[in-house]
Amino acid sequence: MKTSFSPSRWTLGLLGVAALSAALSACAPLVVGGAVATGAMVAVDRRSSGAQLDDQAIELRAASRIRDQMGSRARINVTSYNRRALLTGEVANERDKALAEQVVKGVDNVAGVFNELGITNSPSLKEQVADTVLTGRVKAGLVDTKGLSTSAFKVVSERGTVYLMGRVTAREADQATEVARTTQGAQRVVRVLEIISDEELARIQSSSPGTSN
Structure with a gap:
């Protein structure tokens, strides 16, 4: 399998090939990803507390605006x-895919958008359950x-595709990729990872967990 990386600090790498149907149809309602930050999350998360709050706001505002538009x-x-937004799911056509990205x-505070929307039918309940199980595995x-x-x-899992997001070292990225690649289902x-150095990781781990950025 081949892995492709952009030259930037943020990488979107693909492993393997997943076939998607080309059928065009209306889809189900919008879903928002992510979790509510807690004190515990702030303590262990490699993002600053400010970035974590921004991520929550980005998900909520993006959901609202997409719903208004579509x-x-x-x-x-x-x-x-870390202020990078990943879009997954389904739309009916290329126009809607581009519209969602522009929205x-x-x-506010979005630093980049990775548009992984498929132009296809909504997944069946069986497929949605399989994705949930895959994420857990x-x-x-x-x-x-x-x-x-x-x-x-x-x-994040969508139709058998596993998306990895995070601030990690190259070693951690490769280890996590191998775990995901060899997971049943x-x-x-797809790697949507910010690659940091071992020195930067050491600084993050030694700094105050609640520092805003």
């Missing part, structure tokens, strides 16, 4: 990590892998 004709998941780019695999901090990653792995 109604219920699309099923779009918005997951933000999210216009949200990948997270469990990360927990079981020595040397990985699971709190450094966000895992994974058809493709």
